[in-house]
Amino acid sequence: MTNHITTKWLGGMAFESTNTSGNTFKIEDKEESDGLRPKSLMLSALAGCSGLDVASLIKKMKLEVDTFKIDTIANMTEEHPKHYDAVVVEYHFYGSNLNEERLQRAVNLSVDKYCGVFEMFRQFAKMETKVIFHHK
Incomplete structure (x- = not known):
């Protein structure tokens, strides 16, 4: 399968990119802009890919979860080209009836089997992954 996106220069340090669904978003290299920074976007793609897997597995396994979030903490090298050389992905699950064993299994399935972005990062x-349970 081939994916095709188009990224168009908007002038200055800004681009507009399409995704494979045809939606657009802005990529910029400024802290105070409304655009997304390229390397941060990579971390969002990692969390989003795995998060979608886990959400699907929560539904399939009929697990009770009020909500969950993913914190992605990455170390950036000092030398150019600067890149991530170590990443910790923390899965935080919140609820009053969390099945820790099955939620850990859902995360493991995403990380080890389903999430292609995770495999690319490897x-x-x-x-490194961490799973943290917040019982109400």
């Missing part, structure tokens, strides 16, 4: 970074 090619250039040391990956």
